[in-house]
Amino acid sequence: MNRTPERRSAADPTRLSVQGAPAEAPAECPLCPRLVAYRAANAKAEPSWFNGAVPSFGDQNARLLVVGLAPGRSGANRTGRPFTGDYAGELLYQTLLEFGFAQGIYKADPHDGLELRDAMITNAVRCAPPENKPTPAEIATCRAYFSARLSALPRLTVLLALGRIAHDQTLAALGLRKAHYPFAHGARHPLEGGRALYDSFHCSRYNTNTGRLTADMFRSVFAAIRREIDAAKS
Numbered sequence: 001m002n003r004t005p006e007r008r009s010a011a012d013p014t015r016l017s018v019q020g021a022p023a024e025a026p027a028e029c030p031l032c033p034r035l036v037a038y039r040a041a042n043a044k045a046e047p048s049w050f051n052g053a054v055p056s057f058g059d060q061n062a063r064l065l066v067v068g069l070a071p072g073r074s075g076a077n078r079t080g081r082p083f084t085g086d087y088a089g090e091l092l093y094q095t096l097l098e099f100g101f102a103q104g105i106y107k108a109d110p111h112d113g114l115e116l117r118d119a120m121i122t123n124a125v126r127c128a129p130p131e132n133k134p135t136p137a138e139i140a141t142c143r144a145y146f147s148a149r150l151s152a153l154p155r156l157t158v159l160l161a162l163g164r165i166a167h168d169q170t171l172a173a174l175g176l177r178k179a180h181y182p183f184a185h186g187a188r189h190p191l192e193g194g195r196a197l198y199d200s201f202h203c204s205r206y207n208t209n210t211g212r213l214t215a216d217m218f219r220s221v222f223a224a225i226r227r228e229i230d231a232a233k234s
C-alpha cells in the first residue's frame, strides 16, 4: 500500500541532523531559512495549500526510485504529493502507468487513489524553492533526508535522476565523483551492488515545450528501466 501524503510534525527539531536523519522530513522542517520563509509566505498567500516539506510517494519496497528536483510551488507544494498538480506530473505519471510502475488513474489529486508499483518518487530537495532554484547549501542540507531515503529502500535497484541537480544529489549521497558519472539524457551509470543510475532531462513544461525532452525520449528511458528491472526478476 502506498503512503498517502501526510504532514509530519517537527515537534522535535533537535533530532534533525545530517547524521541519522529520517527518510522523510517533517512538514515544518526548520533547516533551510530561505525555504522556511518561502513556505511561510506561501502559507499566508494560500492557506489551503500543503506548504510544507513534501514526502516521498510510492512503494516502500520499490526497486525504482525516481528523483525529481524539488516541489513546484503550485504543484506538489500545493497538493502535498510529488509531481502532483503541475505539468511535469502529467507526463511522469502517464509514463509510470504505461510501463506498469503505477496503477489507477492519475487525476492530479493526491486522493485520486493512484498507487505506485515497485516505484517511489522523491525529490532532491523536499521544500519548494523560489523560481524552482534551490541553492547549493539547501541541496546539501536536504541531502540528509535523501540519503536516508536511499538507505530505507531495501530492494532499490534503479535510480532515475530527472535533471542534473537530481543526478548530482544522487552521486553526492552515494559518495561518488561527478567527473566519473557525467549527466546525459538516456545515460545508464552502473553502480555498486548491481544497481544503476539512469539520467533523463527533467519532464518540466519548459523542457517539453522547447523540444529538449519529448514524450518518446522519456518513454525510451522508462523502457530501458523496465527491461532492467524485469531482467533482475529472473
Ligand code: SF4
Residues within 6 Å of the ligand: 025, 029, 030, 031, 032, 035, 036, 053, 125, 126, 127, 138, 141, 142, 143, 145
Ligand atoms: S529543503 Fe529539506 S532540509 Fe531544507 S527545510 Fe526543506 S526539508 Fe528541511
